[in-house]
Amino acid sequence: MNDSRNIFIIGHKNPDTDSICSSIAYAYLKNIIDKENKYIPIRIGAVSSETNHVLKCFGLEQPELITDVKTQIGDISIKHIPTVQPCISMKNAWETMKNCNVTTLPVSEDGHKLDGIITVGDIAQSYMDIYDNSILSKANTPYKNMIEVLEGNMIVGDIEDCVSNGQMLIGAMNPEVMESYIHPKDIVMVGNRYETQLCSIEMGAQCLIITGGLPVASSIKKLAEAHNCAIIISPHDTYMVARLINQSIPISYFMKQSNLTVFNIDDYIDEIREIMVKKRYRNFPVVDSENNIMGMISRASLINLRRKQVILVDHNERSQAVDGLEEAEILEIIDHHRIGDIETGGPVYFRNQPLGCTATIIYNIYKENRVEIPGNIAGLLCAAILSDTLMFKSPTCTPLDRAAAEELAQAANIEVEQFAKDMFRAGSDLANKKEKEIFYQDFKQFKVGSLFLGVGQINSMDRRELDEIKDRMLQYMKKVYKEKKLDLLLFMLTDIAHESTELLFVGNHTELVARAFDGVVNENSIELVGVVSRKKQVIPPLVKSYDKM
Numbered sequence: 001m002n003d004s005r006n007i008f009i010i011g012h013k014n015p016d017t018d019s020i021c022s023s024i025a026y027a028y029l030k031n032i033i034d035k036e037n038k039y040i041p042i043r044i045g046a047v048s049s050e051t052n053h054v055l056k057c058f059g060l061e062q063p064e065l066i067t068d069v070k071t072q073i074g075d076i077s078i079k080h081i082p083t084v085q086p087c088i089s090m091k092n093a094w095e096t097m098k099n100c101n102v103t104t105l106p107v108s109e110d111g112h113k114l115d116g117i118i119t120v121g122d123i124a125q126s127y128m129d130i131y132d133n134s135i136l137s138k139a140n141t142p143y144k145n146m147i148e149v150l151e152g153n154m155i156v157g158d159i160e161d162c163v164s165n166g167q168m169l170i171g172a173m174n175p176e177v178m179e180s181y182i183h184p185k186d187i188v189m190v191g192n193r194y195e196t197q198l199c200s201i202e203m204g205a206q207c208l209i210i211t212g213g214l215p216v217a218s219s220i221k222k223l224a225e226a227h228n229c230a231i232i233i234s235p236h237d238t239y240m241v242a243r244l245i246n247q248s249i250p251i252s253y254f255m256k257q258s259n260l261t262v263f264n265i266d267d268y269i270d271e272i273r274e275i276m277v278k279k280r281y282r283n284f285p286v287v288d289s290e291n292n293i294m295g296m297i298s299r300a301s302l303i304n305l306r307r308k309q310v311i312l313v314d315h316n317e318r319s320q321a322v323d324g325l326e327e328a329e330i331l332e333i334i335d336h337h338r339i340g341d342i343e344t345g346g347p348v349y350f351r352n353q354p355l356g357c358t359a360t361i362i363y364n365i366y367k368e369n370r371v372e373i374p375g376n377i378a379g380l381l382c383a384a385i386l387s388d389t390l391m392f393k394s395p396t397c398t399p400l401d402r403a404a405a406e407e408l409a410q411a412a413n414i415e416v417e418q419f420a421k422d423m424f425r426a427g428s429d430l431a432n433k434k435e436k437e438i439f440y441q442d443f444k445q446f447k448v449g450s451l452f453l454g455v456g457q458i459n460s461m462d463r464r465e466l467d468e469i470k471d472r473m474l475q476y477m478k479k480v481y482k483e484k485k486l487d488l489l490l491f492m493l494t495d496i497a498h499e500s501t502e503l504l505f506v507g508n509h510t511e512l513v514a515r516a517f518d519g520v521v522n523e524n525s526i527e528l529v530g531v532v533s534r535k536k537q538v539i540p541p542l543v544k545s546y547d548k549m
Contacts, residue, residue, distance in 0.1 A: 005309055007331065008042045008069065010322050012315035014443045015043050017051045017387035017423075019314040021380035022358040023063055026313055026334065028377055029362070033369055039311075042066050044322045048441045050427025054383040057419075058376035058412070069308045070324035071269045076305040078265075078286055078295035083108040086115060086252035089145040090126055091244075093118050093251050104283035106293045107255050114285055114293050116257040126246065126254050133168045135246065136187065139253035140164060143207070143230060149248040150209070150234035150241055156221055157207070157230025163187060166206055170242060171196040179203060189241055194220070201229045209245075211238045262287055265294050269305060276302070314358040316340040316350075319445035319452075334361055336396075337535055341447065356394060356401040359384035363404045379412035383423060390459065390496050391420040394533045421461065424496060428460045430469050435476035438469065439491065445484075446539060449546050451509060454484060457492035457534050466493040466502065474524055477506045488512060494532050501531045503538070515548065516541035 009027045011019025023041035030039040041063040047055070055062060083106050084093055093105055103120040136146075141163045147154055166185030171178060175195045182188060184204030190196050192214040200208055201223050208224065210216055213235035224231050234241050262285050263272050276284065276299050283296040311332040315321060317340030322328075325342070332349040333342070336358050353361055359381040366373050373381070385405040389397035392405075409416045430438055443456040460466050473491055481489045488507035495501070504525045505513050514521050517528055531537045 005037045005306075007037050007039050007309045007311060008066070009039055009311045009313060010042045010044060010066075010069075011313050012044075012320040012444065013322070014045045014440045015051070016048065016314075016442045017054055018358050018384040019043075020047060020051045020063065021054065021384035022313045022334070022362050024060060025359065025362050025377050025381050026311070026365070028374075029366055029369065029371055030311075032371055040064065042322075045440070046437075048427055049429065049433075050387065050423055053423055053426030054380065054387075057383075058379040060376060060380070066322070068324035069310055069322050069328040071305055071307055071327050072265070073263055073267050073269065073272065073286055073297065074265045075308060076269065076297065076301050078297055078301070079283075080295040081106060083111050083293055084118070084251065085109060085111075086255065087142060087145075087250045089149055089248045090123055090251055090254070091149045091247035092145075094120075094123055094247075097123075102283070102296070104281075104285075104296060106285050106296065107251065108293060112292045114260075114262065114287050114291055116252075116255040117260065117285060118251045118255040119282070122251075122254045122256070126249065134166070135249065136163045136168055137165045137185075139249040141249055143232070145248040145250060146209075146245065147232060149244050150232065150236060152209075152232045152234035155216065155231050155233060156224045157232075161230070163207070168245065170238065171200060172238075175199040189238055189245075191238060198223065201227050205229055207232065209234060209241060211236060211241050260285070263297065264289065269302065273302060312342070313362075315444075316342050316352070317444075317446065318342050319447065334358060334365075336361060338539070354398070356397040357385045357388035359388070360398075360401045360404045363408065364400075373408070373411055375412050378408040379414060382408035382412055382414065382416075383419070386416065386420045386423065390494075390499075390532050391417070391424075393496065393499055394536070396533045396536045424459060424461050428462065428465060430458065430460065430465050435469075435472050439473065439476055439480065444534070445486070448539075448543050451487040451512075451546065452485075453488045453490065453542065454480070454486045455490045455492070455534055455538060457494060459494045459496050459532075461495075461497050463495045463498060466495060469493075470502070470504070470525070474504055474506070477504060481506045490538070492534060492538065496532070499530055499532055501528045501538075502526070503528055503531075512542055512545045512549070516545035 009023045011023045020043060027039040027041040043063040043065055047062050081100055081102055084096060086107050097120060105118050106114055107116040107118055109115055143161050144159050166187055168187050171188045171190035178196060178199045182200055182203040182205060185206045187207045188200040188205045189209045189211060191211055197220050207230040210233045261279050265286055265288050283298050285296055286294045288294055308328045309331055310328045313334045316333050316335045330344045330348055335352050336355045363381050382405050385401050389401055392402050438458055439456050446453045477489050477491055488509045491504040493502040502525055517526055
């Protein structure tokens with residue numbers, strides 16, 4: 001059994017350059033050192049202009065976007081059952097069920113799209129219910145089904161034809177009675193009675209079923225050909241033929257086609273569980289978005305469900321994590337922020353270092369595993385460090401960050417200062433962006449004591465650009481404050497060139513800002529000289545201010 005899993009490497013909501021680049025770089029490393037599983041970088045938000053510029057520089061695509069990691073049908077064991085065509089016989093369907101040890105078969109004309117299902121209950125019902133002797137024609141039964149079930153062969157007629165009308169009769173009486181008994185297009189079961197065979201053909205029967213495997217006279221064959229009457233010879237006696245014949249009916253006559261309970265492979269387990277409890281079916285078909293059959297599940301399938309496995313990078317707080325994280329299995333956390341509130345079901349690899357960037361930690365893990373860093377991955381890691389440390393100007397920057405960035409720049413063949421300026425300019429151009437795009441480019445939520453805070457940040461090399469969007473952002477912040485029901489909402493307009501930030505704030509606890517920072521406090525803003533880091537220069541003073549209050 002192959003236990004290979006897809007393991008998602010996920011950054012925080014509203015991902016910045018570090019979050020995206022670290023996810024990609026760590027996935028590349030894990031796929032080299034662990035061949036048993038597949039590691040996939042994932043994003044849970046839009047990629048910023050700055051990050052998109054970096055990805056294009058190094059020829060890499062944006063990670064796949066997901067909205068949550070809740071357990072889906074695709075995460076549980078789906079039983080792959082062969083599809084059957086609607087034209088096959090009931091006997092064939094029953095044999096397939098026995099061989100596959102299942103009670104339900106998906107029915108598909110083309111072998112892919114779901115047309116219906118046939119169950120063991122449907123087969124039982126076909127035996128127990130009483131049908132009239134025209135059932136074969138009503139079901140449009142193919143001759144080849146009859147030949148298969150009766151283990152016979154056709155000596156006159158076309159095997160591809162179907163029974164389209166007429167009744168099923170047993171030719172057990174003398175010819176005089178038969179003349180008033182047989183109607184055109186009837187099917188007649190008969191032994192080696194020459195007169196009955198002759199009478200049946202002359203009365204317009206569409207098919208003779210000769211029982212007992214007995215030979216047929218050449219004159220009867222010629223007459224049957226002249227009257228377009230098919231002849232099938234079965235080795236079984238009349239009793240067995242009469243007993244078996246209804247098993248030749250195509251499953252299309254009994255299969256369920258409407259009001260089916262069908263699940264999509266992307267459906268969430270918590271949503272289908274209630275449906276499965278209410279619907280007392282044994283099995284439920286699973287399809288993909290194009291109605292292609294993926295297999296079947298039962299209530300027992302939910303017992304052995306496998307939660308999604310994830311590795312978190314650049315965050316360890318639930319408010320910043322992907323939705324549905326409580327349903328996933330966290331394998332690792334790689335971060336450089338304060339220890340947050342994410343709980344795990346068991347021990348995990350948790351690496352948290354006081355560095356300026358998660359990418360620096362990823363770089364060190366490459367070194368520890370003696371894995372060579374390719375040029376494009378080196379470029380991503382370098383860009384992440386330059387972005388998070390604001391080209392080494394942030395107080396979060398350490399000598400390790402700078403040394404890592406310089407070595408990575410050489411491997412990526414880039415000049416640090418010029419690359420950083422181009423990257424920051426790409427992430428700027430604020431005048432042409434909507435308020436929502438600017439605000440959520442780098443936004444995080446925090447819990448400080450009993451208060452819920454939101455802090456966004458935008459960086460620019462041009463102070464005038466920041467001044468021009470200030471009023472726009474304040475108006476938008478008031479809207480976000482009401483929608484998210486936060487206690488305090490802040491937004492950092494960071495001037496990289498002059499290493500300063502104008503901090504905008506909206507909320508009922510603005511006194512926290514006045515207590516936390518030294519500066520000129522206006523109605524909704526405060527100028528913070530030398531402040532560029534949210535992690536080290538904004539959140540810690542707010543926490544201290546709250547504690548004093």
